[in-house]
Amino acid sequence: MSATTILELPPCRGDSYLTDGSTLTSWLLTHDHKRIAILYCLTITGFFLIGGAAAALIRLNLLTPQGLLLDAETYNRTFTLHGVVMVWLFLVPSIPTTFGNFLLPLMLGAKDLAFPRINLLSWYLFTASGLIVLAGLITGSVDTGWTFYEPLSSGYSSGALVVVLFGIFVNGFSSILTGLNFVVSIHRLRAPGLTWYRLPIFCWSTYATSVILMLATPILAVTLLLVAAEHLWGVGVFDPTHGGDPLLFQHMFWFYSHPAVYIMILPGMGVVSEIIPTFARKKIFGYHFIAWSSVAIAVVGFVVWGHHMFVSGESIYAALVFSFLSFVVAVPSAIKVFNWLATLHKGSISFEAPMLYALGFILLFTIGGLTGLFLATLAFDEHATATYFVVAHFHYIMVGGMVSAYFAALHFWWPKVTGRLYPESWARFAAILIFFGFNLTFFPQFILGYLGMPRRYATYPPEFQVWNVFSSAGASILAAAYILPLLYLGWSLVRGERAPSNPWGATGLEWQTPSPPPTDNFARTPRVTRPPYDYPEPTV
């Protein structure tokens, strides 16, 4: 199973999915899950750049206490745009719609997802939703933050709010249909011999993610519908002047939005669980525990939402319950980290770029997770919630974690997806730069939050400036580090070396077909006879 001995069909022959039709309609009307994955990848990259530009503006503005270049209203609109775009147009769809779409049928040994037409519909809904949301955010003055708290949003916001809410509503349908497609495919399309416990961990985590997409998103949709209706009618269930309860909005919103955090991290965990065994040349440690901990996170993750509301005026007894459950949900995450570390033990480890990203993921996710324990602790949360401590915490999970994992996946499967090899040393450099840039950006924000700087402040007291300057300096490094892969990956599309079918010597089914794969994935339906990550143990 060495990387050099497997030389299958040369990659760019006529039967590759990339060359099977080259007209625009052959892409825009494709039912091929791999092409749809590419469509998604292009779309979310665009949205990532827009959201990132907003982030850059935010960090630039916070260089000085009075705000460097934006007035308060523009600043508020900017962080609203940053949050909405990053959450719904990048993080939630990121790994599931690109690598989930591309890899799931390959890993299942199937020719496509269960519902290919619905898959394409999902992409159209997603793209349309992104354009609607952006139109609303850019032309209208929506400054509610991505959380749309009531009664600020329905009572005190401009009419463009309804446009943005409608966009997110449509986005929800895309999420739901994607989740449904994945869940049904995993249940029904596994190749002969591919039992549940022979599935790669990526499939388990995609399954868990999809369950959340299916069952949480409808509540978001209906909640935003209620807000929009309240905005239009001037009356509603969240309206305190009519006896409505703004906290009900928070319950319903976080019933989606907390599990959504797991939508944004579980796929990353799946990616890392693929990469670590591959580069450690070792069976993953505690397969069953890692697999089931994803499911546990998906289920328990639904009953912890009240920890966003410890100081909101919810009942203190409810807060006690939610705090306890929040500690419970941290256990499966801890299990994963320990199992990844144990996988490294006695491995034969090499450090190509995907592995560097994956190791970075583990460290950043661990910091994000551990600071989550701080916030789950009731008395600590009473001080730190709604400050930069929370901002730092969730960026460690979503950017440090998920974006690192996305880049890890991008590099790991790049040869499979494109049939080209990326330049290794550039990629390693970018991985290391991202790690340091990220920490410089977000670690100071923990200190800012602990000092008491509230989030969503266009201006701030001067004593907070030092840490803000550090953070902004880090952000400039991070921005450069994120643009770098775009450049060399783009370059590799044209000049990169042709990739063999299995450049990493990995065991997964997706590596047993040519790079890039043919439209129907496999010449014959594979028959699976072995567990995943079946790397040979060295003889003593």
Place this chain on the structure above:
Amino acid sequence: MSEHVLEKQFVDLAHQSETAELGIWGFIATEVLFLGGLFAAYGFFRYLHPVGVAAAASHTDLAIGTVNTIVLLTSSFFMSWSSLAARDGESRPAGVLMLITAALGIVFLGLKAIEYAEDIHEHLWPGPGFSLSTPDPKSGEVFYFLYWLLTGIHALHLLVGIGAILVIANRARRGVFTRAYHSPVRVVSLYWHFVDVVWIFLFVLIYLPGRAP
């Protein structure tokens, strides 16, 4: 092109049919949460304002609500029958039964339209023109906010259902469905019954509170 193609990702037609059915069950699960979220909004608002909500609900038209419930339950009966007929390969009779189902759906919408007209006439549309003679008209206004939203979304679902039934009824008329291939009928039928289930709860929440003397 043949009327029923085996898509490449499936082993055989049975595999494909059962997958389609699983898909619609999954979709129904998401719909349970979507509409359930509205019920949650209703439920917790009513918990806070039991008196105001009950008083407002007693102003709904119980007669139309009841007849409409009977209409929907009957339509579900015909849809079930149609589904059984399609499974036995009797495509054309199944199509006729579907048309009866769709017709009942249209009757429901017609009655609903009459009721809506009444409601608007009685100033029950939330907003500046709203008026309701109960001790707590503000809660009442929120009740009617939910009333329009809930029944409106339900009616939209019903409209989609009617459209889907008409499409497959047309295919049934051409004799497409056989013992081996009838999954579209199953899928549409499940969706239709689900919309019926939603109404069963809606009826209870909208028409029944505040009726006791």
Place this chain on the structure above:
Amino acid sequence: MNGGVPFLPPSASNFAGEFNILFAGLLAITSAVLGLVVLLMFRFCAHYRRNNKTADRGHQTRKSWRWEVGWTTGSFVVFLGLYAWGADIYLREHHPPAKAEDIYVVGKRWMWKVEHQGGQREINTLHVALNQPVRLVMTSQDVIHGFFVPAFRLKQDVVPGRYVTLWFDPDQLGTYQLFCSQFCGTAHAEMGGNVTVMAPGDFAKWLAANASDATLSGDGAALFHRIGCDGCHGAGSTVPAPSLAGIYGQPVALRDGGSALADDDFIRGAILEPAQHAAAGFAPVMPSFAGQLDEEQVVSLVAYIKSLGSVPR
């Protein structure tokens, strides 16, 4: 504040000390875990790197469940301890002592309006006496705001449509920052001010210097008469309405069969939404005052009804 690089916020309330210990505890435990993760990762990565041919890779652990059970229960036990620690402090943060002095706070875009019992009013500042526990009774005129004093390590969202409370016992003299912590629109970042903790003598002088014509409950009494509350609830009224004397802090039987504790929030509700709060034995005829009174006026009415006699909380 002296130009250096700040690391820790000032500590000025009874909870701040406990909080600092909790923070130190959390920091110690999580640093230990992070240290372990970093150590193991670097150790394994260095020792088992592929080109280290001498590393012993044999006898790999197969029966993993001992390890799994070990770190699962280990994490869980530690988490349970942290949970109990944080919950204990949190519960005490939400149970004000009986001797706490009530101060009313109304949040409004974009200012904090404070009213003391004696009728002293301030905007964006709050003056309190050292070692005199204070209970803030807060509401909002428009959207949700957040009352946040980092030096006290306390924060409470101020929700429109009801009263929420926050209590503390200031134990360090000085002036501390007050922030709005819940995003409330354009000037959210400007919606802040100061909390000044004064020595009791200075505070008494401050109260005297800022005294207004009437106390808060006196304002309420005048309003009670002006808008006609006493037509029904006053002595000698012919309309059957419950007497309000001594009602504060007492359980009230409700018309629809429930029961209630007549606290600030209940009294506020009874004024603005009488149908929902109608007392047993009376016809629900009281009109709603929602939309006719602003929150500051309601506060004065509540203070007045409270002043009609109360039992200790």
Place this chain on the structure above:
Amino acid sequence: MPRPPRRLVFVWLILLLLLGGNIALAFVGLSVLAPVAHIAVAATMAVTVLVIFMELDRGVSLFWVFAGAGFFWLALLFVLTAADYLTRYSFTPS
């Protein structure tokens, strides 16, 4: 046109009966218990439709899991939100 299956006719009649019963309940004056009773009857009707009309009784067990998941997750929303509402206020509206 084949004759309607007796089973379906029977279930249809039961549903109508339950509906009648539910309406009758509304006029009895159960006060606090009324919503609970109404929803219990409605749930019975819904389960009848799910099991017979939607043929859960004949489907594979995975259908039960899918159908049940929606209701289970909805229950999570209701139960934990209720945990807040039932303990949040110092008064209990009936």
